[in-house]
Amino acid sequence: MHKVLVTCPPMLGQFHKFVNRANELGLELVPAQTTQVLSEEELIELLPNYDGWIIGDDPASKAVFEAGKNGKLKAAVKWGIGVDNVDFNACKDLGIPIINTPNMFGGEVADVGMALMLGLARQTYFIDRGVRDGKWPKPAGLSVSGKHIGVVGFGDIGRSLVKRLSGFDVTVTVYDPGVEGDEGFDFVKRAEFPNGLEECDFLIFTCALNKHNYHMLNEQTLALMKPGAHVVNVARGPLIDEVALIQALESGHISSAALDVFEVEPLPMESPLRTMPQCIFGSHNGSNTIEGVDRATFKALDEIASFLHGK
Numbered sequence: 001m002h003k004v005l006v007t008c009p010p011m012l013g014q015f016h017k018f019v020n021r022a023n024e025l026g027l028e029l030v031p032a033q034t035t036q037v038l039s040e041e042e043l044i045e046l047l048p049n050y051d052g053w054i055i056g057d058d059p060a061s062k063a064v065f066e067a068g069k070n071g072k073l074k075a076a077v078k079w080g081i082g083v084d085n086v087d088f089n090a091c092k093d094l095g096i097p098i099i100n101t102p103n104m105f106g107g108e109v110a111d112v113g114m115a116l117m118l119g120l121a122r123q124t125y126f127i128d129r130g131v132r133d134g135k136w137p138k139p140a141g142l143s144v145s146g147k148h149i150g151v152v153g154f155g156d157i158g159r160s161l162v163k164r165l166s167g168f169d170v171t172v173t174v175y176d177p178g179v180e181g182d183e184g185f186d187f188v189k190r191a192e193f194p195n196g197l198e199e200c201d202f203l204i205f206t207c208a209l210n211k212h213n214y215h216m217l218n219e220q221t222l223a224l225m226k227p228g229a230h231v232v233n234v235a236r237g238p239l240i241d242e243v244a245l246i247q248a249l250e251s252g253h254i255s256s257a258a259l260d261v262f263e264v265e266p267l268p269m270e271s272p273l274r275t276m277p278q279c280i281f282g283s284h285n286g287s288n289t290i291e292g293v294d295r296a297t298f299k300a301l302d303e304i305a306s307f308l309h310g311k
Contacts, residue, residue: 002308005046007032008056008079010288011297018297025305027052036265036284040064047073052304054079055086057284062090069094075307077300080104080287081156082236084209097307101299105292106156112286113161113204113234116258118144120230125280145169150200152193153207153235154179161206162188173200176207197224202232209236219244228255234286237262246272249279260286
């Protein structure tokens with residue numbers, strides 16, 4: 001029986017469901033004690049004791065994999081889509097087979113993107129807070145129909161989001177240098193970021209993080225946006241320079257933001273974002289549905305078992 005460390009929070013949240021399936025595959029799953037990520041130091045201490053690792057958003061660095069390789073570690077799987085936290089080159093150099101589980105929950109993350117956009121437009125979260133505080137707020141919201149939506153990323157999540165936007169009578173500009181065409185959506189136009197930001201009422205991030213798009217929304221690109229625009233991020237926190245976004249929110253140039261992800265997670269208690277009632281926050285939880293977690297986890301189990309059994 002191969003021992004496999006699990007550090008992925010959505011999988012940990014439904015852990016009991018996957019134990020029997022893992023046993024059938026010759027795996028003993030061991031849940032890490034974490035709500036988001038383990039530190040590099042914690043992983044260096046833990047990982048040598050395991051044959052396999054199902055990775056969340058932890059710092060899966062060269063040092064971590066070297067420590068694992070010096071112990072029992074034989075294989076790893078990155079649970080989910082994003083791989084920016086994983087040093088795949090180190091795995092290749094060390095001879096550790098690794099893969100991720102792409103295209104598992106584009107629809108689920110797109111649903112959250114839509115919910116956050118609509119929440120900003122109609123201020124439903126602000127109203128909810130007011131009612132809970134004994135008030136009866138009635139802010140005037142925005143009609144979504146007729147608005148211009150910028151979507152950064154046209155992969156699984158971005159396409160799923162645009163599909164959902166197709167029923168809202170909006171215009172969409174998609175930014176993604178790695179994908180050509182409109183994928184059959186005739187209301188979509190393409191542009192090279194940051195061209196056309198001045199037209200966007202909402203800008204929604206659905207792309208992967210890489211060395212080319214770190215802080216792509218920054219002081220300069222925020223200045224190009226339409227005054228009073230809104231920002232939604234269901235992708236990766238470091239796509240946005242949070243300091244610059246906070247300044248734009250404080251000045252009113254950006255009316256509001258809905259962020260499921262942050263540069264530092266969990267969001268630090270001292271972050272000025274916490275004092276901004278016009279914003280909506282998540283806990284990097286966009287993919288976390290019962291069905292989505294099942295799909296990604298069963299795929300991850302099959303992959304790690306295949307690696308460990310030499311298939």
